[in-house]
Amino acid sequence: MKKIEAIIRKSKYTAVKDALHEVGVSFFSYWDVTGVGNEKEGHVYRGVSYSTSDIQRRHLSIVVNDDFEEITVKTIIEASSTGQVGDGKIFVIDIIDAYRIRTGEKGNSTLN
Amino acid sequence: MELLTINNVWMMICTALVFFMHTGFAFLEIGLTRQKNTINILFKNIFIITAGLLLYYIGGFNLMYPGEFNGFLGFAGFGIDAPLAASGTLDLAYNGGYTYWTDFLFQGMFAATAATIVSGAVAERMKIGAFMIFTILYVGIIYPIAGSWKWGGGFLDQMGFYDFAGSTLVHSVGGWAALVAVWLLGPRIGKFKNGIAQAIPGHNIPLATAGVLILWLGWFGFNGGSVLSADPELTSLTLVTTCLAAAAGGIIAASVSLIRYKNLDLTMFLNGILGGLVGITAGADVMTPESAIIIGAIAGALIVFAVSFIDAIKLDDPVGAIAVHLICGIWGTLAVGIFSTNPEHTFLIQLTGVACYAAFCILASFLIIFTLKKTIGIRVSEKEELEGLDAHEHGMDSYPDFRLNEH
Numbered sequence: 293m294k295k296i297e298a299i300i301r302k303s304k305y306t307a308v309k310d311a312l313h314e315v316g317v318s319f320f321s322y323w324d325v326t327g328v329g330n331e332k333e334g335h336v337y338r339g340v341s342y343s344t345s346d347i348q349r350r351h352l353s354i355v356v357n358d359d360f361e362e363i364t365v366k367t368i369i370e371a372s373s374t375g376q377v378g379d380g381k382i383f384v385i386d387i388i389d390a391y392r393i394r395t396g397e398k399g400n401s402t403l404n
Numbered sequence: 405m406e407l408l409t410i411n412n413v414w415m416m417i418c419t420a421l422v423f424f425m426h427t428g429f430a431f432l433e434i435g436l437t438r439q440k441n442t443i444n445i446l447f448k449n450i451f452i453i454t455a456g457l458l459l460y461y462i463g464g465f466n467l468m469y470p471g472e473f474n475g476f477l478g479f480a481g482f483g484i485d486a487p488l489a490a491s492g493t494l495d496l497a498y499n500g501g502y503t504y505w506t507d508f509l510f511q512g513m514f515a516a517t518a519a520t521i522v523s524g525a526v527a528e529r530m531k532i533g534a535f536m537i538f539t540i541l542y543v544g545i546i547y548p549i550a551g552s553w554k555w556g557g558g559f560l561d562q563m564g565f566y567d568f569a570g571s572t573l574v575h576s577v578g579g580w581a582a583l584v585a586v587w588l589l590g591p592r593i594g595k596f597k598n599g600i601a602q603a604i605p606g607h608n609i610p611l612a613t614a615g616v617l618i619l620w621l622g623w624f625g626f627n628g629g630s631v632l633s634a635d636p637e638l639t640s641l642t643l644v645t646t647c648l649a650a651a652a653g654g655i656i657a658a659s660v661s662l663i664r665y666k667n668l669d670l671t672m673f674l675n676g677i678l679g680g681l682v683g684i685t686a687g688a689d690v691m692t693p694e695s696a697i698i699i700g701a702i703a704g705a706l707i708v709f710a711v712s713f714i715d716a717i718k719l720d721d722p723v724g725a726i727a728v729h730l731i732c733g734i735w736g737t738l739a740v741g742i743f744s745t746n747p748e749h750t751f752l753i754q755l756t757g758v759a760c761y762a763a764f765c766i767l768a769s770f771l772i773i774f775t776l777k778k779t780i781g782i783r784v785s786e787k788e789e790l791e792g793l794d795a796h797e798h799g800m801d802s803y804p805d806f807r808l809n810e811h
Contacts, residue, residue: 336603339669342602
């Protein structure tokens with residue numbers, strides 16, 4: 293099992309979610325995050341220019357069986373890329389085990 | 405009798421509108437500051453209106469309108485004492501425009517405004533206790549004495565100085581104190597880095613916008629009521645000049661800001677509207693609509709330059725109170741000497757009035773705030789300022805379900 297952590301633009305969230313559903317990845321968790329990165333946003337407030345590197349993004353956490361890793365990553369990249377700085381990153385992490393709380397079963401079947 | 409009833413109803417509506425301006429001030433101030441200080445600012449605003457009214461009852465009204473006096477300082481006694489007719493009912497011959505009670509309440513609503521102006525300028529770093537003591541002294545004593553010089557029939561009134569609804573008497577009186585307070589307090593942590601002004605964005609711009617529109621509405625009463633009757637010509641002219649100046653102030657401030665900074669800054673737009681309103685207040689009943697537009701427009705331009713000038717001299721005024729109330733208050737008062745349709749209003753006398761108020765208000769506010777600084781202290785600790793005045797001065801959170809930003 294793999295955990296795929298993707299940090300994407302908020303504006304691309306709906307596109308990514310729909311694309312993942314199409315390839316059969318239908319459940320995951322997400323939350324909004326603030327981070328710093330290469331992208332800088334320029335602002336002017338009451339005559340004072342400032343740039344903030346605090347960037348708002350959406351963080352997706354998706355646990356899939358090994359055979360789904362490639363298609364999940366590919367789908368996220370295709371759906372969320374704009375080609376501009378600040379598109380985000382994807383991390384893949386090994387998951388040791390998984391349990392379904394309702395039934396107590398463990399292993400790959402918990403992700404079906 | 406019927407005319408008095410109509411006049412009095414108008415004056416009570418205006419009283420209510422001026423009261424409502426405190427909502428506008430509160431919204432504007434919290435909108436242009438950070439959420440960690442919201443309770444503190446609201447607390448100050450609520451304290452000002454409640455304490456202000458009581459203080460005006462205790463001594464303010466009779467200090468501001470002492471009747472016959474030497475022109476500089478008079479006092480007609482504590483409390484308010486309504487004149488009675490022979491039959492034992494209220495003496496309606498008191499004034500053709502309003503009753504004694506309306507007079508007290510309308511003027512009482514004005515009194516609190518002067519301290520509200522200071523509240524915004526010292527936001528996010530002043531000790532609440534020190535601010536409350538300052539408010540009591542400034543609203544209870546200084547504002548009424550200053551007011552008596554003109555509206556109470558004092559020496560400036562006799563000299564021919566004109567301030568219709570308070571560009572100087574309310575706005576500059578508050579503005580001078582704001583200037584002194586900001587200077588003695590010092591800037592917020594993080595406002596200046598290596599001598600360069602930094603942006604500390606306000607946390608709720610929609611609320612600031614609502615605040616400005618509420619203030620504009622309140623100004624219908626502030627200026628409209630300053631006619632002191634429902635005189636059909638003067639009240640309607642006053643509302644026209646007031647609104648045209650507000651509109652011109654906003655448009656010009658936004659335009660100048662766009663040309664100077666290449667962005668459409670809503671907060672400058674909002675401050676420009678207020679600048680136009682403050683500017684027209686001194687002469688709203690003696691202007692042609694064209695003059696009102698010019699006065700508002702110049703006030704709007706002044707705002708943009710004043711905000712950056714105040715930054716440049718290392719003063720930190722989070723909501724632009726000094727630019728709006730002091731700079732535009734002075735401009736509006738002087739503008740009466742330039743644009744008034746009444747030839748008796750002259751620039752020199754207007755300038756004399758501005759100078760008298762500057763000297764008195766700077767001296768009085770310096771004495772009060774400097775004494776507070778040397779005794780109980782006026783500034784919260786660094787830890788309190790960084791973590792927010794809400795948590796330390798009040799032990800409360802204005803939006804418990806929202807996460808705080810780190811800046």
